[in-house]
Each structure stands twice: as structure tokens, then as C-alpha cells.
Amino acid sequence: MKEELLKRIVKTPDGQEIEVDPLLDYYCQEGPTVQPPAYTAIIEKLFNWARSESLWILGFGTGCGAIEMRPLMTPRFDAYRYGIQWRPTPRQSNLFVISGYLSTKTLKRVIRSYEQMQGPKYVVGLGSCTINGGMYWDSYNTIKRLDDYLPVDVYIAGCMPRPEALLAGFEELKKIIRAGKAEGANLYAKNFEWYKANQKSVIHDWDMPDYNW
Amino acid sequence: MVMQALYDTLKQRFPLGELTVQRDNLAFITVEAVRLYPLLRYLRDHEGFSHLVLLTAVDWLEDGQFQLTYLLNNRAKCQDVGLRVMIPRDKPEMESIHDLWPAAATYQRELREMFGIDFPGSPRLEEEFILEGWHGIPPYRRDFDTLAYARETFRDRPGRETRDPAQHMKQQLYGDKGDV
Amino acid sequence: MFELDRSQYPQKKPDGTLDIDLSSGKYLKLWQGPQHPGITGNMAIELTVCGDEVVEGKTHVGYLHRGFEKLMERRTFMQCFPIVCRICVPEPDFNEYCYAAAVEELAGLEVPEMANWIRTLILEMGRINSYLMYLGGQAGALGLGVIGQWTTYVRDLMLDRFEELTGARIYHMFILPGGVRDRLPEGFAGRMEKALQEIESTLGDVEKVMFHNAVFKKRTVGVGVIEAGWVDSYGITGPNARAAGVAKDVRKDQPYLVYPELDFELVTGKDSDIYARADVRRRDLLLSVDLIRQILAKMPKTGEVMAKLPNVLHWKIPRGETYVRGECSRGEYGYYLVTDGSGYPRRVNVRGPSYTHSIALFERMVINANISDVAALLVSLHTYPPEIER
């Protein structure tokens, strides 16, 4: 475990000595909860439409597929007109695009970022690697099935998928959201134990709280 | 020819092993581990081989040895010389050269992590470099089976099966007819 | 202008290491990445700052580690060909070329001339792509977002050319051991010329908006200087070295493919700061545009594109070892290949220029830098994380 995560005594500016246990003190210990639809069907529908038309993607290029995101967010393909934009922080995003393979080291950061995102949140798996390991099927350092660790709404085939295919994937995701079927965040809360067990089975030095909210 | 001349010059100062001239401007020379450091310093300071191109290892599992390859480049003459050092696999330890080239410390960190070769004195050797939370055999060693590890650690998606054409034809066409 | 004395913290311990006591309250640990807009790709830097001054920086890599060098040891020589390009995403072709050249050298294959011309063309096209991405990133790191919008668009024009030539936008998988997959499509040169003109015109705008820009100059001139003495100690190659006045380029020093038949001068700089590096890359990009024109004009119209290969399903290569290098947009890209007479490589080591640039060199350069310059500094070294950790 990293030095800064260890339990330690800290001297405050006024000279007091207090004990700090970062994992317990810095994070909320609550787990995620299932969020049932809060409104009547017609309002929920309106909300879903609004959600589908504002896909804010977390700018975290986890793998090679990230390179095709740049053309998408620039004038040629101009995803902004589809209500899609990129945000630098998880707090402002509701869509996580896993751009290809995930090494176990990145998976750990991906879980943290995902858990910090606002619900309702969606995950798009990009390319073969997220489906069944892709060309890294025999690698010791990449996960093979993204859906073991995060709830995935849509997969886009390709290695890597082109911007047009990405766009088609986002359009598909919009349909799913409008239909009220993009329940990833709730699925994650419901099966939290299962997801955690899977995550911990591949991340060998788990030095963070179980839920990074 | 040029590389042979260099070899002959070096040979007057250092006991050297085998020379393999791969191209006009690339040769590999085998040296003993204890001779490496002075040889590198000599090449750097007196022969113009000032650029450490790479430092890597090859696992000769069958021979019980690691081969360390130090590739040096002479920028002015556009020549490369690779120094091969064989070290025993059961005691993988080598003198650090980070004081000759600061960049070598990174290579040594990687070798430590991926091959389990120790370079006493090299900075930040104990820190994790590429892997995180890795226990077990260093992955670049030949006796580490990456496929077996992946199968054991990660779940493959079910639904995959395949048939061998010859076996399938046997079963379909002649297998049940009391073949030998 | 008043100069801040940036060397009072931290003091050195007698053994030479820095005396950084986190609980003293003087220092703060700051992570940049892996999920951070001020980072190139998926990597992280761990900064220890004192005020707005960085006193120590550590590069963390491995987020993209897939173990290529291991995976290649269990793939046949032809099976390795599709996976090598994944080692460096923005400029994959050097992997294909260096791997192919190393295999050809050890297997004793003679590559047809036509294939060499097409290889050179592809490598130069890839270089343009890579530089365009860099220019957008460098400007973006200093808040000049519009440059990235322009360069990404013209880069896409080049990707269209890649698509019609190789059948894919990013991972071209076109240069395979023995040659290349196909000849140029009908009318390729004309469409390429159009794209080149668009790129040139965009670069003119970039020059006006980015290089003749008071803000950009203020932020980059004199910042992030690489001292000449570091070039050898830190294994610096490519534009990073050329901007420091070290006129080294594999294309000239150990000419490969058809570079001896092309007419060009090395692009060098002298100030060795962020601005100089950006400028060297911009001019190098224009050189590549010129080289592509030369290639298309000089290349033969017909000819074989593949050497006769043995059956690729059980291709064995005799025992040997070699190192093959090329000059990619970031510097010296090389493959060290060891074979043992079997059908699989014994060992492959990929030497990406980012390896030394983004770790040893960056960690040295970031000391005493201002936090706000860190992103620009990192981008100016032009590093691609996947080639560091493979």
C-alpha cells in the first residue's frame, strides 16, 4: 500500500496531533443504492429523452480506441451536434467510453472514475478487447470481459471502431436510454457484491475503499 | 571490416568473447560480466559510443542463463555495438550502469520487474514500474506461461468451441466403420 | 522582471537524495493523470510541489501494458505482424516497418524495390499524422484549442488516404515481412496532392496563430530547455535532440528504405526550449510533405510488392539477433529481435523514443518547473505512452 494511504499521526497547524486513516476518513463508507424512477411515466420519459440528448463523455482515454475520439469531437465529425461532448472530470460526465483493452492497472482507475460519475450513467465498450479480450486474449495484464467488472450498455465492434461506428454506437445508446433500458448504474448497485468480487479477483493490491463516491 | 577493427582495438585492452558482425555498422560482442562496466566506460569515453540505445535481456531458459544486451551507438560514425553478457539464471544480478547513463536506471527498473534481474545500487529499483500488485514469476521469463495465467485469472466468454477438420471428417465419414 | 529563487527547497540530504518530508506541510503531492486533461494519453505523473514549483516528479507508466514482447514469443513470425502496430497508436507504421525489416534481415529476404518506396511513403504519411496530433496537443496544453480542431481535420484527410491505400484508418497492417500488401490505388497521387495542399495551407494558419502568438511565445520560449549535455546521458533522439542543435536523424545517418534517393536537409533548431521543439516539428512536417511529393514523383510505376515467402504457417528463421531502427516522429524507433531457429521469435524488444524521453528525461526536466508548465513540458517531449510500456 502506498505511503500516503497508511494510517498515521498528523500534526495540525495549531500543534495538535491527530490520527488519520485515509481509507476510512477520506471517503464515504456508503455503498451505491438503486435509484428507482422517481416520477410518473410521462415525466420519466421526458427525462430519458433529455438524458439521451446530453451524453457527456468522460475524457479518459483508457486504450487505443481513444485516438478515434479526437476526430469525433472536432469539426469533421462534430459529435457536439448530436448532444455528445467531452468533459475532463467524472463529476460532470454520465458516459464512460472504455476505449478498448483495460490493463488491470487501468481497470483500477476506471472503477474509481466510474464510481465517481453521476447517475444515471452509461458505459460503452469499444472494440473487440472489451467483448472477449480481443487480440490480447492471452495477455497476463488485460481483462477479457468488461461486463465482469462494469455494467456495459452498448458494445461497438471493430479494432478499432471508426468515428462513424462510434457515432452509430452512441445513437444506439440514445435509443436504449429513451426506452428506459439503460439501467447500468442500478445494475451495478444491485449486484455490487458480485462486481466487487470480480474486480478484486484481478486487482491484486486493492488499496482503495470499496466504493469511491 | 570496420567492426572487426573496433573489435581488435578493444581486444588489446579487454578480454573479449565472440564477435558477431550482423551488418557493416552493427556487431555483437560477448563479454564477461565483470568486464562490462570498464568496457562500457571505455566505449563511451574513448570510442565515441556515447548513446545507450537500449538495455534488455533474453532468457535462455534451456541454458540456465540470462543474456543482457547493451546496445551502444556511435552517433558520429553511425555504428552500433551490442554487448552480450551472460549471467546465471539462478543468481540474476548485474552491476548497475546508471552512473554512466542516468537513463539506464529506467531500463534496469524494467528488467528487475519483468525478468527479476537485480542491479544493486540502481535507483528506485524496488518501486513498481509497469505492473501493479504483481506476485509470482516475473512475466518476461520463459517459464511464465501467459496464456495459462490469463485463463486462470480472467474469464473467457463462453460459447466458443471448435472442431479439427480431420477429426470431424473421420467422425462423419469413416470413423464408425471399424477403422484401425 | 523579478526572478524567483527556485532552488531553496528541498534541501539535499547528505546522501544526495532530496529531503522531502510530506508531513512538514511545505510540500504537496499532486497527481496528474491517468484521468487528467493535462496528460498525453494514459499515463500519470506524480508531482511533489512546493508552492507552485515542482520539486520532484515521477512518471508512472504501465496503464497500457499488454505484454507485447511476451505475446510475440508465442506467435509465429507472420502472426506477430498484426499485433506490432498496436504498440504505438498514433504512429503504428514504424512498428510494422521495424519488425518487418528485422525479420527480413534475419531470414535473408530481399524486399522488392516497389515495396520499399511504398513503405517510405507510408512512414512519411504516418509522420505527418503524428506531428499534426502533436501540434494540436501542444497548442491545447496552453489553451489554444483551435489549433487542435484544425490539425485533427487535416489529419483526418491523411487518414482517408491511409484508408484507401491500406484498408484501415489507424491500424494499417500494410507493411508485412516480405514487402507490402498492395500497390497504390488508381489516382492516389492526385488525391494525396490535394490533401497535402490542405495540410500546407492549414500549417500556414497554424504558424500565424500559434507560432506568431505573443501568449504562446511567452509560455514556451526559454521554458523547458534541454541542455546539450543531456542528449547522450538521457538517450535523447529525434526532434528533441535536433531542437537542441544535435543534427541527428536516422534517415540521414543510417539511411534505410529509399531515403538515399530522396533529396532533403535535416531540420534543426538551437534554443532547445518548448518553442524550438514545436518549431522543429512544424518544419519537419513540411519536410515530410515535400518527401511525399518526391516519393510519388520518383517511385516506379510497376513492380512486385512482396518477396516470395516460405509457407507462413510454419516459417522458421535461423538463430540470430539484430537491431533495426528508423526515425519516427519522436526519434529513434528500434526493434531488437532475437531468433533461435524455431518458428517463433525468441525475444523482441521494442525501443520507443518515449521510453527515455518521458521517464528519465522528463523527471529531470520537471524539477523546478512551474506547475502550469508541466502539461506543456510533457507534451513538448512528444511522448506516446503505449510505446513506453508496450
Next chain:
Amino acid sequence: MIRDVLSPFTAWKNLFREPVTIKDPLNERPGSARYRGFHQNDLDKCIGCGTCETICQNGAIDMLPVDGVPAKLGDSGLRPRIDYGRCCWCALCVDVCMTGSLTMSNEYKWIESDPDKYLYMPGVDKKHWDNAELGYRRHEERHLSPGDRVDMPELHAEERIGSFIEMVKGYDIAQAQLEADRCVSCGLCIASCPAHMAIPDYIKAVRNGDYERGVQLLYETNPFSQVCGRVCTHCCESACAARHEGDPIAIRWLKRHIIDQVPQERILQLIGKPAAPTGKKVAIVGAGPAGLTTAFDLARLGHAVTVFEAQAAGGGMTRYGIPEYRLPYDALDRDIAVITAMGVEIKYNHRVGTDISMQQLETDYDAVVLAIGLHQGRSTRIPGSDHPQVRKAVDLLRQITTGEKIDVPKSMVVIGGGNVAMDIARSMARLQMQQYGEIRVTLTALEDKAHFLADPVEVKESIEEQINILDSRGPQACVIDADGKLLGLKTWKVLSIFDEDRRFAPKYDPADEQIHEGKMIVEAIGQMADVSLLGDALTEKLEWNRGRIQIDPNGRTSEHWLWSAGDCVKGPDVINAVADGHRVATSIHCVLTQQEAKI
């Protein structure tokens, strides 16, 4: 400085520029002509060889059976299914495809919520890109496909025509390795080989230069490798995946190469010793490939085997039917020597029915195998075919082998278009050359050139040896003059051979009549078994099927002690006879050991 402040404002000029944005990126952007998009597979062209699966470094391809695509010779009936959770679209599978059936379209959009749906069988799972015109195709120069067949060094027609020296020289090591390198190890050939030899494995042994392993593999399924390496009908090569776009792998020549490389003594060592004696005795009638294969297998298993052979040497039809220039006798002798070394006793010049009766064999032995081959020639029964100068091909060939004096005619006509007809024509041509220095052999066949029964290579070589081959000629009569001297053969042009029901009923055009000059006419239109040795009582007892002894799938006749194998029950073919021998040996061994268990 001022310039640096103002210059960036030039960016405003873009306000007056056309936008570069693509209006409808979802529909306006088809992949390029070479785009490596989703796969297509032409199911009819695909042969299920699995080469795509072998080359795939991602382990993305499975070979699976498909409804409506049965396994048949040369087609495994399997088709590739690609896991798009693995594929990287490198197109190596397309490049190595042996038939060019696998291609790629220029389509690239495929979205799913359920990741399990990405198992995709191109051609079977219908997709809108199945007929896409654009997309990646294998290069017409087939860069990654195996190269051309290595030519077999042979004696030229002029060199070989005057003698019976073996005309095929055999590959040297470099040639053999080059040829073996072409094999993609798909294994489609195994099913088409009657003996189901481990062909890909022994070709691999050639590649690796491990000839001893090769010999072991050969002897697992075939004790007649010298023979089969030279004269096998090589059904395997007609099922070879390489045949679709080029010549098949020279499997037969590679087999011969293996056996040529290992000295006889070493072969004997490699095969090992027979099992401990079982005390069971088996008699085999006929020392041809079927009989000797049965003998070899049974002897290896420890049974005491005695072979009765009417002729003075073993090999049966391979010795007495196949000319020496195709199969030298010493090669055959080496095969037989290995078999006798296994403890098989061969009694030459023992004609069953004359020297010993079937009844005697029945009482003296635990099992008897009838492997008597087809040594009686059929006759055309045209007028004049009973003339003494009208001969049967099998009889003549036997005479040539035994060295009997033959009155070689200056000119002759052969009737028949099969391999035996070619053999006798070419043998007689050699004798004519030796005796007269010129060749005058005419060969008339019922079939037209496109449907010749003989191996195309045989036809080609016969023509090289100046044999006058006439197709579509139906023999009508042997022309005999008043003195009873044979003058030649009268033939009519053949219009058709079979009637609507595919029955043999040739139609001729009498207007197109020719007389072919010949002092001798040889009938080479087929052979039958000489079953007189059975004796009346046994003939009566046995069940028959269209003139052949009725056998069950294991080669056992209606008599529990009697098996029959080889040409006499299965028609003429060496490798079939070998396969039959194995089958019968297995059956006998099974029966004998079961008897043991009962006691």
C-alpha cells in the same frame, strides 16, 4: 511583438469558409474499396480446411459444422465462425484462404447490447454486407499462399523409352523440404486416403528432416510405403486444399522421399519387434498388398502367419501388373523384406487348390484370408478375339515380369483407356524400341480424352513415348486375313457410352470406321478374380454378390473362418488393398482374441 499580438487574429478568416463538417457521417461514409470490414464467406467455395483458424493469432476463429453442408471428400463440412470479441481485422485469414472464399466487406458498423451476439459465421448468418462489392480481397498474386509444386525430376522420354529403368528420380532433400513446406496441415486428405494415413504428420516430419519419425508414421498405417510412394493412386491429392488454386501437394512423392531417406536396416529397427506369440495360426492366400498387409498386422500382434503364393515372388499385381519403370522390383522387395522380418512366412510357388486345398487350410488354421487379386483379363468378345495373337494385358505384363520370351510384334493395338492399357502400351513400346528401334503402338479407348480412366500423367507420358492414342473408338472386330494372320483392329467412332439410366450401352457411328494396323491386339479392358481355387463345395457354400464373394464391412465372408480382402473383393487399387488388409487383420485379431477370452 506587435505582429505576435495581431497575427493570431487571422484565424477569423475561417468565419468565411465552408464548414468541413460531414453532413451525415452515419450514412455518407462507406468504407474504401480495400477496407477491411466485416467478413464474407462463400459457403460453396469454402472447403472448411481451417487454415484461417490456424493463422489467426487472436484465436478468433472456430471451425463448426453447418446444417446443409455435409462433410465430403475434400470438404470437411466445417465453416469458420469468427468471434468479433477477438478479431482484429488483420485479414491474414483472407490472405491465407486456400480457395479465396473468405473475404472482407467494406461495412464497419455493428452495435450490440448483448456481447454474446458477436459470434459470427460469415455466409451462414445473413447480413446486409454479404454481397458487398467493395472490401478487402486476397491479392491476386496470393502473397501468403503456398507456392507452386516442386517439379519431380524425371527421365526424359528419349532417355527412358529404351529401357525399364525407373523414370521418376525422386526428390532430393531440398526439393522435398520445399514441397513439404507448401502443406498447410489441414488434414482434409486423411479422409480420402483409404488407409487414412497420417499425411500432415509425415509431411511435417519431412519439413523437420525427421525421417525416422516419418517412417514410424508410415508404418502405422501402411507397410507398402515403397510401393505406395511410387504407384499409389493418391486419392489424397485430389482432396488436397492446395488443389483449388494450383497443384496439390505431391503427397505420394513425399512418402517415397521419406522411405528413400532411411536405410533398410534402420527401418527394421524403427518398426520394432512383434508382440509375444499368441499361439493362433492364420493362413493367407495371395502375397499381394492386401494379403501381406493383413499378414504384417497379424504377425505384429503375435499371430503365426503363413502366406501361400502361387507365383515365385511376392507383391501380387504390384509386381506382375505394374511395369518395372514405374515400380522397380527391388523397391517392392524391400517392402516385402520388412514384412517377412516381422515373422511372416511366405510359401512361394504354392498354388492353393492345386498344392493345398482350402479345406486343408480351414482345418489347419484358425482363420484364412483370401486375397487373390484380379489376375484374369476380361475379353471384349468381338469377332476374332479368340485369335492367338489377341492377348490379355495382365497375362502379357506377367510374362514381362517373369522374363518369359515374348514375340514382340512390330506393330500392335491396345484396347482400353485405363492405367493397365497405358502400362502395357508403354511396356510393349519399350520392348519394340529395344528390338526394332522404333515404336508402333496404337491405343484405342472408348472414352473421349476428357473422360479417360487413366491417370492424366500416364496419358501425357504415353504420348511423350510416341504411343498413338485414339479416343472415342469402339472396337468392332479383329481383322484377320485368309491365312489366319492378324492384320489389325476395326473400330467405329463412339457416340455415347452410357444410356439414360447410366447403364453401359455404347452407341457407335458405323460411318466413321477405321482399321488400325497391328500384328498383335492387347485387350486391357478390366480384370476378374480367378476363383477356381475355392473348389465347388466352398463356391456353393459362399454367398456371392455380382460375381464377387459377399463380405461384411470387416471383410468376413459368410463362412466364419474365411475373410477376403483386396482387389478380388474391392476392385483394383493398391492403397485400397492395404486399407482392406488392415480392416481384415483387425477383424481377425478381434475374433481370435475373443475366442481366447471365451476359453
